[in-house]
Amino acid sequence: MHHRMIPRAFFSLVLLGFLGAARFASGQGTQPAANPAVVEVRETLDAARKEIDAYRAGGGKAAVPDHPATRWHETLWAYRERDPGSEAAALATAEAIQLLIRAELSDQAHARVEAVSADDLAWERLAAYLYYEGSARKDFAYAVAKLSEVAAGSSNAAIKSAALLALGRAQRRQGDNAAAVKSLESARHSAPESVSAREADGILYEIANLSVGLKAPNFSGKSRAGRAISLESLRGSVVVMVFWAST
């Protein structure tokens, strides 16, 4: 079994986006800042996140209709309608839905998702957001259904691959490794050498090598006390491996 390591940076960026860090919005992301429409969307998003953070800090509740995300998502959605198919529209669409997801306004979020066709460039971001929504709600049913539909219906390789990657992750979390492997292998084939493909590779490696029930990959080394240690040498013991770092 060979594999390539997935770049941690990608996962972190997606996660940061999910956590609402203003990284993308403040222009430090990977996109060039030249497109004025994109800059405008990012600035709007930045303002939205600031207000929503303040709302939360002031004890404002999630999952209520007068959540500030409701209004901000409308503002972003208007960008989508201004210049359909553009990079700015794709960004605004995905982030509008993400605001609703983070506000735990699932019904509204899903209604918006239904308006996004399988070839809409918003899916390059939105696929991961649906996975994280499932993760937060501990219910992947909607994500799995929708991502399957997009993966099957899209003619864009990058979208297909992003949808299949998110689908595979959701299926793995549902405990269906066989389905996850199928989706992740398809993600790899849809867009070889893409970020999604590399990420899929990493998860396939985990499923094949680090799943519960498998023999743990052996290693050996010298302990800080000078003792030779390998997993082989610990057979017969129950081993708790603790990866740690000083804080």
Next chain:
Amino acid sequence: MEEVPLFKALHAKYADRGAVILGIGLDQWVARADRTVKEKGMSWPQLVDGKGFGGDIAKTYHVEGTPTLFVLDRAGRIVARPGSAKQVEESLLAALDKP
């Protein structure tokens, strides 16, 4: 490593029955890891290569954060990947009780 007391308790309770705690320190500076081990009284074996998340074992086990935990049975099979130190005891006990 605020979880150290939990691992200490597990070590004290189950070492006699054949439980081994194996630390893999991911500090970039071996001396820093050594200091932590000493200060916190982590009395179980430690592997530290000074390569952080880029070290061979961390890469093999796809470690992306700490603590990352694996519980292996007596045959060396992965029986659990607990999400936190608090969840270790249950799978550790089950593995110890397995013939």
